[in-house]
Amino acid sequence: MSGGANPGLLESLSRLFVSLPHSLALGLSYLGCDAERRVTLRVDWREDLVGNPVTGVIHGGVITSLVDTSSATAVAAQLDRAEAIATLDLRIDYLKAAQPGRAIFCRAECYRLAHQVAFTRAVCFHDTPDDPIAHGVATFMRESSPMPMSGEEAVR
Amino acid sequence: MSEFMQAFSALRDARRYSDIINLLPYARFMGATLGEDAEGSLLFTLPYHPRHVGNTALPALHGGLIGGFLENAALIHLMWNRDSLETPKIVDFSLDYLRPGRPQTLFARCTITRQGKRVAHVLIEAWQDSPENPVAVARAHFLLATNQ
Numbered sequence: 001m002s003g004g005a006n007p008g009l010l011e012s013l014s015r016l017f018v019s020l021p022h023s024l025a026l027g028l029s030y031l032g033c034d035a036e037r038r039v040t041l042r043v044d045w046r047e048d049l050v051g052n053p054v055t056g057v058i059h060g061g062v063i064t065s066l067v068d069t070s071s072a073t074a075v076a077a078q079l080d081r082a083e084a085i086a087t088l089d090l091r092i093d094y095l096k097a098a099q100p101g102r103a104i105f106c107r108a109e110c111y112r113l114a115h116q117v118a119f120t121r122a123v124c125f126h127d128t129p130d131d132p133i134a135h136g137v138a139t140f141m142r143e144s145s146p147m148p149m150s151g152e153e154a155v156r
Numbered sequence: 157m158s159e160f161m162q163a164f165s166a167l168r169d170a171r172r173y174s175d176i177i178n179l180l181p182y183a184r185f186m187g188a189t190l191g192e193d194a195e196g197s198l199l200f201t202l203p204y205h206p207r208h209v210g211n212t213a214l215p216a217l218h219g220g221l222i223g224g225f226l227e228n229a230a231l232i233h234l235m236w237n238r239d240s241l242e243t244p245k246i247v248d249f250s251l252d253y254l255r256p257g258r259p260q261t262l263f264a265r266c267t268i269t270r271q272g273k274r275v276a277h278v279l280i281e282a283w284q285d286s287p288e289n290p291v292a293v294a295r296a297h298f299l300l301a302t303n304q
Contacts (some may be wrong), residue, residue, distance in 0.1 A: 022218035025185075025207040050181040051228075052243060054160040059182035060246050061224020068220040086211075087219040091250040147213045 003033045004077035013076035014039065016149060017069050026062060028069055031105070037077040038109040041070040045101050056100030060134075063104065063124055064092055067136035070108035071120035075140050078113045085118065086144035093135045102126050104133065116142055161241040168236055176232065183228050186221065190232060193265070198236055200229040200264040209259065217257030222282060222292050226251065226264055230278040230296040233266035244276065244298035251294040260284055262291065269295075276300055 004010030014030040017023060018041070026049065031040040043049075043058075043066050051059030068087055075085055098104055107129050108122035117139055124134040160179075167175045173190050177183045186202060193199045202208075202225050210218025227249050234244050262282055269277040280294040281287065 020212060020218065021207045021209040022221050023210070026220075048181050048185045051231075052160055053179065053181060054158060059180070059224065059228065060249065061182055061186075061220070061227050064223035064227060064249065064251075065218065065220025068218075068223065084213070086256070087253050089250070089252045090219070090223060091248065092223075093248045094246050097245075145214065149211055149213050 003035060004037055005080050009079055009082055010073075010077050013079075013082070013149075014073050017073050017076070022065065023069055026065055028066060030073065033077050036109065037074070038107050039070060039073045039077055040105055040107045041066060041073065042103055042105050044103045050100075055097070058098050058100070058104065060092070060094060063094075063098070063134050064090065066104060066106045066124065067092055067108070067122045067134070068138065070106040071110075071122050071136065071138045072140065074108035074110040074120050074122070075113070075118040078110045078118070082148055083143050084145040084147060084149050085140045085142055088117070088139045088141050090136065090138040095132050095134055098124075098133050099126060106136075108136075118142060158241060158243050161235065161243050164235055165241065180228065180232075182224065183232075186225060186228070188225060188228060197265060198229075198233050200225070200232070200266075202262040202264075204260050204262075211256070214256055215259050217259070217262065219253055222253070222257055222262065223249070223251050223294070225262060226280045226282055226292065226294045227296060229264045230266050230280050230294070231298070233280075234268060234276055234278055234298055237268060238271075238300075240300065242301055244300055247275070247297040247299055249294065249296045251292060253292050254290050257282075257291045258284055263287075271300070274300055
């Protein structure tokens with residue numbers, strides 16, 4: 001799967017976003033972009049990411065990072081040219097508990113790319129987006145910094 | 157009643173702050189700490205670590221990490237201030253980013269705005285240099301009785 005408004009840009013930004021130090025620490029991975037420019041990312045269950053040791057359920061904060069990173073990648077899928085973006089706000093609805101021991105996927109889309117702001121929605125699930133664990137909406141400021149998000153990769 | 161809340165309550169009553177963090181694997185993973193400020197309110201601290209970075213160009217803390225830290229703070233703050241032995245369950249979490257998190261220590265404190273029979277509303281503020289210049293503000297809703 002590839003795609004996006006500028007496939008080369010999406011490729012370099014998606015690679016950048018999952019290779020940021022905190023993304024690496026959580027083990028986020030990018031799986032691809034579909035024809036509707038929806039992107040999918042994944043985080044694997046890990047013992048050190050658990051929120052409640054008795055149930056083994058992953059902490060909501062991990063889902064927050066997954067939704068934030070997936071949503072930023074979804075914005076990247078709509079961009080023609082490289083620019084820095086920054087999350088302005090984020091809301092997560094926890095629809096049901098994640099199952100211990102299982103990977104969580106996040107499918108995100110940027111459904112409106114305005115001049116200054118990008119609007120996204122995302123859904124987290126184990127098996128299919130039709131059976132969601134969490135739903136996230138976010139907004140991003142565009143051109144949030146004159147500096148590209150990474151010295152080399154984001155410039156294209 | 158839950159095994160987890162029993163362990164938490166015992167540690168709280170003994171003011172064993174670092175053992176509370178050790179009870180929550182993700183809080184320990186982040187390196188969060190907690191203590192009490194001069195007024196006796198819980199103060200949450202996240203010392204800087206290179207793996208917290210989410211923008212290497214600025215550099216800035218990862219927005220998701222800030223969210224996770226604040227959500228975790230809200231949960232601990234609520235459990236700390238309750239006598240119930242039921243684990244609160246997060247319903248939703250809303251976060252506004254006000255300025256980039258610099259590569260330095262992040263602090264957070266919480267306020268329970270309302271605690272009803274079934275739902276609690278918690279406000280969270282995060283800052284670095286001064287509470288007057290917040291890095292992020294958030295609010296969370298928790299279900300208080302989940303075993304029915």
